[in-house]
Amino acid sequence: AQKVTQAQTEISVVEKEDVTLDCVYETRDTTYYLFWYKQPPSGELVFLIRRNSFDEQNEISGRYSWNFQKSTSSFNFTITASQVVDSAVYFCALSEALHWLAQGAQKLVFGQGTRLTINP
Amino acid sequence: SQTIHQWPATLVQPVGSPLSLECTVEGTSNPNLYWYRQAAGRGLQLLFYSVGIGQISSEVPQNLSASRPQDRQFILSSKKLLLSDSGFYLCAWSVLAGGGTQYFGPGTRLTVL
Numbered sequence: 001a002q003k004v005t006q007a008q009t010e011i012s013v014v015e016k017e018d019v020t021l022d023c024v025y026e027t028r029d030t031t032y033y034l035f036w037y038k039q040p041p042s043g044e045l046v047f048l049i050r051r052n053s054f055d056e057q058n059e060i061s062g063r064y065s066w067n068f069q070k071s072t073s074s075f076n077f078t079i080t081a082s083q084v085v086d087s088a089v090y091f092c093a094l095s096e097a098l099h100w101l102a103q104g105a106q107k108l109v110f111g112q113g114t115r116l117t118i119n120p
Numbered sequence: 121s122q123t124i125h126q127w128p129a130t131l132v133q134p135v136g137s138p139l140s141l142e143c144t145v146e147g148t149s150n151p152n153l154y155w156y157r158q159a160a161g162r163g164l165q166l167l168f169y170s171v172g173i174g175q176i177s178s179e180v181p182q183n184l185s186a187s188r189p190q191d192r193q194f195i196l197s198s199k200k201l202l203l204s205d206s207g208f209y210l211c212a213w214s215v216l217a218g219g220g221t222q223y224f225g226p227g228t229r230l231t232v233l
Contacts (some may be wrong), residue, residue: 047224106154108156112162
């Protein structure tokens with residue numbers, strides 16, 4: 001069965017520090033997608049990134065970067081020069097195809113989330 | 121651009137009462153629609169998904185049901201709420217071309233007393 005583990009339940013850092021959120025996944029599929037979502041205090045899940053299992057290139061978007069390593073089944077997320085607005089719960093997720101008739105519908109298997117607090 | 125709405129935003133209901141949560145999507149056609157629940161301090165769990173009008177699949181047996189009366193409307197219901205139904209309910213949509221990326225609504229926080 002698919003599984004996503006975010007071992008860090010809570011992280012607290014001071015503003016401007018770099019912080020890395022860990023994500024380890026388990027799957028038997030050869031093709032899959034990995035995601036990161038941000039959940040601010042308002043509760044809405046905000047999509048950050050999607051990574052295809054065939055693409056192991058690291059990605060950078062502003063202060064955010066992602067390190068995908070298939071050999072260790074990890075998809076870690078780093079925030080550089082953190083800011084107070086980065087405070088949120090971050091979820092890593094793995095896609096699982098629901099059914100061959102399901103027209104591309106995917107089930108997202110979520111980790112338990114990491115609560116990140118950035119202190120001024 | 122696409123927008124997803126959920127209402128109500130918060131709801132407090134007594135045990136045994138009925139439930140109806142609504143989700144609507146704008147700006148896209150024939151989306152796949154999903155209901156997730158987030159229990160306190162826990163991750164998200166997929167409850168239902170739908171690939172078209174009237175087509176509902178359940179992932180977890182429970183006290184809830186879902187319906188899709190229109191292409192961009194998804195409803196979560198219960199005839200009699202249980203205490204264990206409390207949680208944060210999130211609706212999401214995706215399209216085939218989007219590679220499975222799901223976009224979430226603002227959520228409904230349900231408390232059953």
